[in-house]
Amino acid sequence: MLDKEEQLLKKRISELAEHCYQRDIRSYTDFLTLNEQTIFHSMKRTLPPVTWLMNGGYETAERKIVCFLPSYEDETADLPISILKAVPASPRFSQDLTHRDYLGAIMNLGIERNCIGDILMNENGCFIFCMEKMAGFLADELKMVRHTPVVCCPVTQAEEVAPNFETVSGSVASPRLDSVVALVFKTSRSKALPYIEGEKVFIDGRLCISPGQQLKGGEIVSVRGLGKFLYTGALNETKKGRLFVSAEKYR
CATH class of the missing domain: 3.30.70.330 (RRM (RNA recognition motif) domain)
Known part of the structure; x- marks a missing residue:
């Protein structure tokens, strides 16, 4: 994202949070991309002390809105x-x-x-x-x-409403991000690396540029240009000490 666009987004988010805090009424963004969600996470500690929700309409949504809630609403509030x-x-x-x-x-x-x-x-x-x-x-x-x-x-x-999945499983030396991405998208770690270093990989909506990031069961990994998957975790260990892992790839 260009610096100017990033600054405009930060200003907009700050204004919405301040509006909610000062007037005690609900405010919310439009749908945010993964990059925009990363920007929100980077600045949320600087915002006024209001409750917020990030949701896209279903559990594993990629694009999500951020909704700032007034004091009389809680996290069960319906979203727009x-x-x-x-x-x-x-x-x-x-x-x-x-x-x-x-x-x-x-x-x-x-x-x-x-x-x-x-x-x-x-x-x-x-x-x-x-x-x-x-x-x-x-x-x-x-x-x-x-x-x-x-x-x-x-x-x-x-x-x-439910996404369609394709189950992918196989063995990896460890649940490193580059290893699991290579497994799920049937490529090599060397070919997966440019996606990670090129800032095209997000874990639960947050940018990740570390190939050695250890994945945890339940995390959603989005790779721009390849797709998205839910990492379900390690099933067992092989006799050679490798991990047999599984993921649900979105169709």
């Missing part, structure tokens, strides 16, 4: 995030639509990218996480993705 389900109107005649197709169609409606969170693909269509203020417009206006008519409507049952 809506979930929409978009599916082809006639699946039999639908094109093979991708994440990029749905995102492109949304952007063509004039919606800012930071108003849209994750888009989760499934076998029928996708789930779209968005700022609550945009949900009605998006549901009314998203009618076509590429050349395929689609139907877009709110989802009230959050449990419907």
Whole structure:
């Protein structure tokens, strides 16, 4: 992120936190990228003493908002995030639509990218996480993705929403970041290294540039250009002293 953009983001976050603290009312950001979340984590100790939540609408979301809470709300407060389900109107005649197709169609409606969170693909269509203020417009206006008519409507049952995973397992000398990234994405440690040193790897939304970082079970690793996975941990140790580990790679 450019220095000017970073300073503007820090100023915005500081103003939102101060607004919540001084007026005791809720304030929140739009969806933050992984880089932006790292910036928030770097400055949160300098903010006024208010309770905050970071959430993207589901447990393992990548894009998330930061919500500053007034004194009368706690961490169970509902967040201003809506979930929409978009599916082809006639699946039999639908094109093979991708994440990029749905995102492109949304952007063509004039919606800012930071108003849209994750888009989760499934076998029928996708789930779209968005700022609550945009949900009605998006549901009314998203009618076509590429050349395929689609139907877009709110989802009230959050449990419907779940990412698809592919289980990946294998042996590593240790749960080092570079070793596990290489295993999950079927590459070598030397080829995984440029992603880490190039500031393209995030663990639970925080930038990590240390190849030797030891992963812990339950951490979510995002690698720009490759994908994302949930590291589930070591299953056992092989006779040669290597660890047999497992991860759930997002499809």
